[in-house]
Amino acid sequence: EEQELVSQARIEVEEMEWPEGHTVTKGVTSLHSAASHEEQLGRISGEFVGIESEMKVGESTLKFSESANSWTYSKAIQNGLVDLAERYGDEIVFMGEDMEIAGAFGINLPLKARGHQEKLLDMPLSESIIINSAAGAALGGMRPMAEIQFGGFAALAMNALVNNAAQLRWRWGAEVPMTIRIPLGGKTRSGPFHANMIESWFTNDPGLVIVAPSTPQDAYDLLIEAHALNDPVVFLEHIGLYGLRGGKTGWGDTINQLVDTETVHQRVAEGITSIGSARVVRGGRDITIVTWGAMVHVAMNASSKMAKKGVEVEVIDLRTLVPFDFAKCVGSVQKTGRLLVLQESQWSGGFGHTICNRIIEESFWKLEYPPVVIGSLDTPVPFSPTLEDHTIPNSKLVERHIERACELA
Structure with a gap:
């Protein structure tokens, strides 16, 4: 019987005509298709009008709280997992290393406390096995949550993720509903293998959805929405934002929020997602900063200081790296005429260059200053606090770039 099925399938394939070339772009993920050659060519026409924010200059959407009911970034993730x-x-099922002892940062403790111990699957010390097993579970009808314990360890799962899980929808229409949590990022004093910013490893690999929350609210929302998609979603959670140091980030800030846990579930129930939508977190008129993750807060600090010098910076939190909201970014740059892309990863080869180039193509004739990508130095992530602090972009460096772009320096 099996042989007959295979033989019949082979006959049907042999009788099929080759597909039309333009169909190759369709269905890379459930959220987007690839751009065509014609669409890429049309970007430099100068005809595209981006989406301009209606936010008032100097206004911010980021609201933090010192209430006892507010959540840290890590607590938002913990509660999201429980929900x-x-x-x-x-x-x-939750799959990863050290899962039964709560993981490296105690993220799984609430799962255990709420009686979900049986859902924690302690895997072998092999990232490849973790991701391949999760992909198999997804193909079998489950919705697994896999964890790569630290960013650098994801190198060991690349084949399983980018050659297998990511491509199955495009290759033969399979749904692979799985979320891959990857803790990463600097200001953690954890050095190489652990603090690497690795988003550029994945952004060139079609088939993945990639999100990078910067706040507790987005950490909760994006986790819930990511798991509702029928795609492999890479969830990049920044360890430096967890609030492990007395509730403070690695930068010494407090970003706790009163998290709304109802709206996102309503969106999911209605089949709506905010994944793929950037957010203007500060209105401005003089220059645009496009960024994500922990660098959102660096950009906001720099913007507050520049406002005292009469420069109003518009800050865009991408939230989603793939697919990224180019229309909102282009709309802002067409308004301000200046662009800084701020990334925590090393400058060379970073995803910021892709973002910058994409925005330039649609807004070149509106630019008043050469666009700039700001990134970490092209070194491994140091253990030493002094070396790490010197390596990662800080608000003073961002201020210097703003001053130069706005001709204050």
């Missing part, structure tokens, strides 16, 4: 466990029941 997912209760929402998906037997469909969900």
Whole structure:
């Protein structure tokens, strides 16, 4: 019987005509298709009008709280995991290393406390096995949540993720609903293998959705929405934002928020997602900073200081790296005429260059100053606090770039 099925399938394939070339772009993920050659060519026409924010100059959407009911970034993720466990029941399993002892940062403790111990699957010390097993579970009808314990360890899962899980939808229409949590980022004093910013490893690989929350609210929302997609979603959570140092980030800030846990579930129930939508977190008129993750807060600090010098910076939090919201970014740059792209990863080869070039293509004739990408130095991530602090972009460096772009320096 199996042989007959295979033989019949082979006959059907042999009788098929080759597909039309333009169809190759379709269905890379459930959210987007690839751009065509014609679309790429049309970007330099100068005809595209981006989406301009209606936010008032100097106004910010980021609201933090010192309330006892507010959540840290890590608590938002913890509570998101618990809510997912209760929402998906037997469909969900949490796969990773040290899962039964709460993981490297205690993220799984609330899962255990709420009676979801049986959903924690302690895997072998092999990132390849973790991702391949999660992909298999997804193909089998489950919705697994896989964890790569630290960013640098993801190198060991690349084949499983980018050659297998990421491509199955495009290759043969399979749905692979799995979320891959990857803690990463600097200001953690954890050095190489652990603090690497690795988004550029994945942004060139079609088939993945990639999100990078910067706040507790987005950490909760994007986790819930990511797990509702029928795609492999890479969830980049910044360890430096966890609030491990008495509730403060690695930069010494407090970003706790009163998290709304209802709206996102309503969106999911209605089949709506905010994934793929950037957010203007500060209105401005003189220059645009496009950034994501922990660098959102660096950009906001620099912007507040520049406002005292009469320069109003518009800050855009991408939230989603793939697919990224170019229309909102272009709209802002067409308004301000100046662009800084701020990334924590090393300058060379960073995703910021892709973002910068994409925005330039649509807004070149509106530019008043050469666009700039700001990134970490092209070195491994140091252990030493002094070396790490010197390596990563800080608000003073961003201020200097703003001053030069706005001709204050």
